[in-house]
Amino acid sequence: MNIALLGYGRMGQTIEQIALKRGHKIVLKVDKDDKDYDITKADVAIDFSIPTVAFNNISNCLNHNVPVISGTTGWLEDYHKAVALCKEKKSAFIYASNYSLGVNIFFELNKTLAKMMSNLKQYNVSMEEIHHTKKLDAPSGTAISLANDIISNHESFDNWKLDETGESIIPITAKRIEDVPGTHTVTYESEVDTVSIEHIAHNRQGFALGAVIAAEWIIGKTGVFTMSDVLNIG
Numbered sequence: 509m510n511i512a513l514l515g516y517g518r519m520g521q522t523i524e525q526i527a528l529k530r531g532h533k534i535v536l537k538v539d540k541d542d543k544d545y546d547i548t549k550a551d552v553a554i555d556f557s558i559p560t561v562a563f564n565n566i567s568n569c570l571n572h573n574v575p576v577i578s579g580t581t582g583w584l585e586d587y588h589k590a591v592a593l594c595k596e597k598k599s600a601f602i603y604a605s606n607y608s609l610g611v612n613i614f615f616e617l618n619k620t621l622a623k624m625m626s627n628l629k630q631y632n633v634s635m636e637e638i639h640h641t642k643k644l645d646a647p648s649g650t651a652i653s654l655a656n657d658i659i660s661n662h663e664s665f666d667n668w669k670l671d672e673t674g675e676s677i678i679p680i681t682a683k684r685i686e687d688v689p690g691t692h693t694v695t696y697e698s699e700v701d702t703v704s705i706e707h708i709a710h711n712r713q714g715f716a717l718g719a720v721i722a723a724e725w726i727i728g729k730t731g732v733f734t735m736s737d738v739l740n741i742g
């Protein structure tokens with residue numbers, strides 16, 4: 509498979525290592541100053557760039573009918589436009605806030621726990637995410653996915669906020685500590701006990717492997733998909 513890497517930072521470089529090991533070829537590496545590149549050289553594009561350019565990168569792929577896997581977080585206000593463009597162009601697109609197998613299992617646990625807690629009003633929910641100090645967005649895309657899944661499965665919550673509490677709000681705390689690849693904790697607390705679930709990434713390999721697997725999976729398909737489709741869970 510000929511892969512274009514849109515963004516060649518920490519994730520782009522980790523994806524390159526894994527893609528090469530799986531027998532793929534990197535035909536394009538696009539970073540900040542690369543403007544006039546030919547995306548059609550690639551069978552598939554993998555975008556791990558920055559929030560302000562992700563939508564442009566994705567649109568460029570969809571407009572040229574190159575399937576695109578995006579892991580960039582912090583651009584979701586434009587997600588609906590990417591979905592509409594993908595349908596219009598009959599192209600293929602996946603966005604996931606987290607491509608690791610472990611986090612996608614964690615997403616399912618979080619939904620199940622939220623359903624179980626829905627009628628137990630004595631428990632208050634909160635969430636914490638910890639990432640490295642170079643991260644541009646807060647809260648993390650993964651924390652937003654977790655919060656939205658609680659909102660869809662728990663009758664007491666209809667919103668999330670960073671560093672704010674209130675009725676029907678899921679409070680999220682974002683901590684930045686050097687070199688932490690990504691830790692997410694969902695906690696339900698009552699007067700008598702605490703129930704919490706946690707995912708700790710030890711490095712970036714899991715995110716990168718998931719993105720390459722998604723790229724392999726999407727070839728030959730048309731439509732907008734999720735990591736649940738790729739992994740066949742949920």
Ligand SMILES: NC(=O)C1=CN([C@@H]2O[C@H](COP(=O)(O)OP(=O)(O)OC[C@H]3O[C@@H](n4cnc5c(N)ncnc54)[C@H](OP(=O)(O)O)[C@@H]3O)[C@@H](O)[C@H]2O)C=CC1
Pocket residue numbers: 514515516517518519520538539540541556557558559561565578579580581582604605606607608715
């Ligand atoms: N979904 C998931 O599983 C995961 C998602 N992420 C997300 O992926 C994104 C990237 O993370 P990470 O690799 O750690 O970040 P980095 O900052 O290491 O990499 C981002 C890269 O994008 C480059 N870039 C800037 N402008 C453009 C442009 N116009 N086109 C293409 N690339 C550009 C940057 O170049 P320069 O430095 O020169 O500006 C940089 O090399 C983040 O949004 C992060 O939250 C991260 C891990 C897992």
Ligand SMILES: O=C(O)C1=N[C@H](C(=O)O)C[C@H](O)C1
Pocket residue numbers: 581605606639643644647648649650651689690691
């Ligand atoms: O920026 C990161 O590093 C990560 N970003 C993603 C997010 O915002 O959830 C996924 C992972 O936690 C690492």
